Amino acid sequence: MKLSSKALLALAISSITATAYAESVSQDFVPTTLAGTSAQSEAKGFIEDFSLGGTTRNWYSHESKYRGGTFEYKKHGQTLTDRNRTNWVQGTIINASSGFTQGTVGVKTELAVYNAVVLDRSKRDIKGGSNRTLADSDGDAVGQWSKLGLANVQFRVSNTTLTAGRQNFSSGIVDTIGNRALPSSFEGVSFNSEEFSNLSFQGGVFDRVSPRTEQSLSKFRSEYGNGVETDKVSTLGLNYQPLKSLKVSVFGANVKDFWNQYYFGATHELGDAQQLALTTGFNYYKTVDEGKKEMGEIDNDTFSLSLGLAHQAHSLTFSYQAVNGNEYFDYLHETNGIYLANSLTSDFNGPNEKSFQIAYGINMAEYGVPGLKFNVYSARGWGIDGTHYTGNNGRAKFAYDGIQNQDGEKHQEYGVGGSYAIQSGPLKATTVRATYVEHRGSEFQADGSIKEFRLVTTVPFNIL
Structure with missing residues (x-):
């Protein structure tokens, strides 16, 4: 893939198109200056700023395979098959967080x-549970279980924070994923520095x-x-806002003996949503093998480009995505490290795959029902070709078994959804x-x- 031609040309065309409309989003340059205030200087104290709260989420999913597909489960020593799978879990998080101590170094x-x-x-x-319901070796559900999701200590100087222990982390490569009853988290050390007005730095080293x-x-x-498996992931990057209308992110990560991965993301806004606004999003990943090449030989360039039009309550988005490589565009399991526009139920990330998505959304706040939204989308992928994959690195078992059978494969996905967020009262911010x-x-x-219906209700609460 040549970023300097196709991607930049598309960005330029989209910018020219939108200039015909009212530019309520400023295109002014944002100078980089030192942050005007120090977060640590405003620390209230370890006990004084203590908080206790959390969320509880009711997570329900029913799936049905078709065209010959089935799920498997074991009963009385026999392996049985069935088209359907249902998972229903109540996940609750209780979070206790102190404030930062006062002084030069806050804790x-x-x-x-x-x-x-x-x-x-x-x-x-539950069909063995997979990553939806925790099950034992016999496939029986573990009816109730608990664990420490977060457990860390943080140190802050000025606007720079160092976190050690089990924690959340968010970047284009390593990102906490929260699409089940409970989210993932990472064990390690990370930092976040916001010493400048429009430029921040992030990094971390995680082993679990x-x-x-x-x-x-x-x-x-x-x-x-x-x-x-690997037991070391290191990542470093920055977030930068050169224009009031433009935000960019650049990150790199070393996954020991797997790969080096590099990410660039940009979002640009133009126009006035009351008339017509255009949002352009671009995401690019470069992945190359590293160290012992446990995942085999990898040389993969993957990008997505999305153009979103908005007029009052309505939005219409077009997204194109392409994988340039003879292997999957891959990312770390139990992370949300895939910011590509067409990462849906399917990631549309097969070898050499191209995909296109059209999505429509409506915000009913414009019609007097704040908090109510609907969306619908259609995505198609084509040209999947793994026949040239040879990246087994001399091993008997290929890193991506079965990929060589994919020759001209294609697929399509349709989705419709609705959500409502309660606006006031004791259940304010509850979402369905x-x-x-x-x-x-x-x-x-x-x-x-496969077909899936999912119903998720999330209720936040404060205790102290």
């Missing part, structure tokens, strides 16, 4: 207990991940690989979201053919 602690109660414990329904549906810590592995997704893949496309 703070954070502790969060994660608890899951399984509401559907049928072995036939706390998965969404497991009680113990695990080593890192890739989302699409052969289960090989319902989604229905249907995915259909050709014979050797990795995601198969």
